[in-house]
Amino acid sequence: MARYKVLLVDSEFRQFALLRSLRKSFFNLISSRNITNDTFKMNVQSAKRNVLKSPVINRGTWLRTISIDMIINKFLQQFKNEKVQILSLGAGSDTRAFRILPKHHKNVDYFEVDFENSCKIKKYAILSSEELCKALFITKTEEKLPTNHNEFVTQSSSLESDCYHLIACDLRTLKDRKDALPSSFDWNKKTLVLSECCICYMGTEDSNNLLLSLKQNLSQGIFLVYDPMGGEKSNESRYGEVMVRNLRTRGIEMPNLMVYNTIEKQHQRFLQFGLCNSNLIVCDMRFVYENWIPRDEIFRVSKLEMLDELEELNLINSHYALILGWWGFEFRSNLKTELP
Numbered sequence: 001m002a003r004y005k006v007l008l009v010d011s012e013f014r015q016f017a018l019l020r021s022l023r024k025s026f027f028n029l030i031s032s033r034n035i036t037n038d039t040f041k042m043n044v045q046s047a048k049r050n051v052l053k054s055p056v057i058n059r060g061t062w063l064r065t066i067s068i069d070m071i072i073n074k075f076l077q078q079f080k081n082e083k084v085q086i087l088s089l090g091a092g093s094d095t096r097a098f099r100i101l102p103k104h105h106k107n108v109d110y111f112e113v114d115f116e117n118s119c120k121i122k123k124y125a126i127l128s129s130e131e132l133c134k135a136l137f138i139t140k141t142e143e144k145l146p147t148n149h150n151e152f153v154t155q156s157s158s159l160e161s162d163c164y165h166l167i168a169c170d171l172r173t174l175k176d177r178k179d180a181l182p183s184s185f186d187w188n189k190k191t192l193v194l195s196e197c198c199i200c201y202m203g204t205e206d207s208n209n210l211l212l213s214l215k216q217n218l219s220q221g222i223f224l225v226y227d228p229m230g231g232e233k234s235n236e237s238r239y240g241e242v243m244v245r246n247l248r249t250r251g252i253e254m255p256n257l258m259v260y261n262t263i264e265k266q267h268q269r270f271l272q273f274g275l276c277n278s279n280l281i282v283c284d285m286r287f288v289y290e291n292w293i294p295r296d297e298i299f300r301v302s303k304l305e306m307l308d309e310l311e312e313l314n315l316i317n318s319h320y321a322l323i324l325g326w327w328g329f330e331f332r333s334n335l336k337t338e339l340p
């Protein structure tokens with residue numbers, strides 16, 4: 001993927017600098033296998049620390065992945081005898097399709113939507129790997145891979161197989177352009193709409209219009225949304241305000257962070273789309289950690305990497321929401337909800 005991110009940068013100078021730093025981190029990781037001298041060993045360790053994430057971040061990523069996987073598996077299990085769809089909003093570099101399709105390609109059509117440039121990067125990363133093409137059942141690989149910026153910008157961003165569809169679209173426009181999705185997308189099939197850290201980047205009105213139009217146009221659907229929440233302003237940690245400030249220094253805006261800042265507000269938001277209370281599960285990730293994840297799985301992961309910062313983990317987890325809301329069919333999730 002990184003190789004194609006470089007092609008996205010139009011200045012040759014910046015491409016060179018980016019490639020150099022990518023090579024450096026890669027080299028540091030690889031060479032950690034042949035360490036002889038102590039100074040080198042320390043450099044490698046610090047480079048690894050920069051590339052690898054801290055235990056608390058790893059634990060959060062594991063929780064997010066395992067809980068989303070758990071819901072998708074329940075959905076696929078319940079409807080294993082019919083053809084269903086997964087629509088991943090802002091799929092970015094998510095790799096879930098590579099894991100789901102090899103097992104479920106006979107009954108799942110997987111649609112990934114993102115901006116054009118993100119789709120191009122993903123497309124070329126896929127086409128560069130026989131293994132990834134195989135996982136997505138992509139057989140037509142005669143398309144030439146881009147070797148320079150010009151070729152990169154002029155080539156198409158779409159990628160299709162019988163069960164996988166990569167679609168370039170600005171989600172803010174999807175409500176007025178149902179045709180942005182390929183004709184293979186069936187508005188009458190049961191569809192799991194996944195937004196993993198995506199709608200939080202859209203404005204309040206744009207994200208709500210998108211969800212409302214999906215709810216109105218899909219006859220049977222289920223939203224699965226994972227979003228950060230700013231928390232209460234009065235709270236001592238002032239988590240949301242700090243997060244907004246930190247993100248701003250990196251040029252990132254999350255317009256909904258302080259709008260839907262609690263699970264109660266997220267709950268009200270989803271009721272507004274016409275979902276009924278009994279078909280809604282809204283929790284924060286601390287609740288998910290304590291109530292959904294089997295103890296032996298937590299024990300297994302605890303043994304892989306020690307974590308001292310349990311309070312910090314709880315604080316971070318209580319600032320992420322997991323929302324499930326379905327319509328047009330009964331979803332047998334058997335999962336506890338935090339709000340009555």
Ligand SMILES: C[S@@+](CC[C@H](N)C(=O)[O-])C[C@H]1O[C@@H](n2cnc3c(N)ncnc32)[C@H](O)[C@@H]1O
Pocket residue numbers: 089090091092093094095113114115118169170171172195196197198201202
């Ligand atoms: C934080 S990433 C999450 C990627 C992926 N869902 C995951 O969890 O690994 C957010 C993604 O949403 C995409 N995105 C944000 N706003 C979008 C929009 N208006 N239209 C299409 N994609 C959008 C971004 O390009 C990015 O790939």
